[in-house]
Amino acid sequence: MTELATRLEPSRRPLAGLYSGNVRAVVVRGLMALKTNNWAVFISGFVEPVLYLAAMGIGLGPLIGSVEGPGGEELAYSAYIAPALLAVSAMNGAVYDSTNNVFFKLRFSKLYQNMLYTSLGPLDVAIGEIYLALQRGFLYATGFMIIMSTMGLVTTPAALLMIPASVLIAFGFAALGMGITSFMKRFQHLDWINFALLPMFLFSATLYPLSVYPGGIQLFIQALPLWHGVELLRSLSVAHFTTDMLWHVAYYVVMIVVGVVLTTSRLRTLFLK
């Protein structure tokens, strides 16, 4: 029999009490559990922006004709709204997973509590779960891109940059979504999130330009996360590069950092109390 090593070496890793460098296990678990996923819900989140693209682009588009794009050039209406709906797609995927699914694991299946009894730390769990949500956003966005290209709405190679940009958008929504969900105690609280998402989707300059609003409302819309995603993707779709893009990216980076820190500290408060 081997001699018991009874003294452990402390970890010198920064954040040793919060992080074990094993995000992958959390992700693997999420993928294993996909078998019991609710596919109807999965599909419906994807279909929503596709339906908008069909109804507005194909139905309203001919009535509206062309509109002015980010660089001042004329764009078909469907080409104008498609990148915005792509941002919505990335958002939907990320938010659905990081709210409903996370809430279930947090309050009902006690999955996170279970994980934290092992050598996983709250930061591993937070990043792993956020990654899973982001991945759903990425899947939705990729599917949406395919639909866009079959409709002839991908016209420049630069438009491919919309894919990594969608990942950034999904990451931001996943991180903040999970952070906010960690404060929710009842299923009804989740309805508030859905309640906030629909108007944000409709009014974030998705279907018409921001300039239709008076100044004060413009500022309010510009403070919301979806607007930054819409602007970023719309500019990329026509290869119109500006320094504003840096602000949009920075907005999401802040969202990600805030979301990860918030989620980690909440997991700690809830399960390591």
Add this chain to the structure above:
Amino acid sequence: MSETTPSVRSLPPEPAPRRGAAAAAERPVVIRAENLVKRYGDFTAVDGISFEVPAGESFGLLGPNGAGKSTTMRMIGGVSRRTGGRLEIMGLDPEEQGPVVRAHLGVVPQQDNLDEELRVRDNLLIYGRYFGLPRAYLKPKVEQLLDFAQLSDKANSRVDDLSGGMKRRLTIARSLVNEPKILLLDEPTTGLDPQARHVLWDRLFRLKEQGVTLVLTTHHMDEAEQLCDRLIVVDEGRIMAEGSPAELIRRYSTREVVELRFGADRNAAVAQQIGDLGDRVEALPDRVLIYARDGEAVLEAVVARGLSPVTSLVRRSSLEDVFLKLTGRSLAD
């Protein structure tokens, strides 16, 4: 190590043979708790508990519901932050080095918290992944654990479909996936039928033989007597006594106990009349207990006084009697 290890041992009917206290003292301490305190608001759940557990020992926390056992276990596991005191698990503070400490702990919580979205085998597999263990190690390990838990034929079942005893065994098997040096078992057999309990006890004996340090809580005195080398009796967050089961019984009780039932309305009155018999007489609502070295002799004396109990029983003293002596209350709820 030259310690004699019996090869295979079946469940002994009597309390397991204990290693001497001297041998225990030589082994290095793996858990050191000093004056542990846990408060929830104004309420003090754990009120200054201190103890040390040497490697390889089977250490118990015995106490009624609400005594603070689970809270103490959670602090050891680093999933509950203490309000005061010091705690060292294999030299580290579990609050500062949670992931490192838990890598060497196996935890069986009071409530099974299996992953209901995954199947039985996958539960073990993914739990191993949480510890960062590689697939190559886990593949054979998981089969071995399924066998240990007698769940090999349930490997592909849904967790929902397992019985209570099976879930408990799976939870225990799961806690072993990282080959822990210390196993924390919070009421491992509560809610199981007697047969399932004996199967579990047998599994725990085997682990102990392999040198795993066991820390377990229970409010079953027979479980504590069977499994623990040494235990603390806990009540209302404080330690009432500490020692091996045999020591505690010797110190706080007599060799035998006579249990007499005269009917609820007569017990107290009769207790007065026989107060001089044995070392001590305890009147409970449902029965009278007489603590004595020789139970049969006391029973004869009772009968000689013309008292005829409805039922009578002479038995050996147990930890239940120790608890009663220390707290004036009975362990069972």
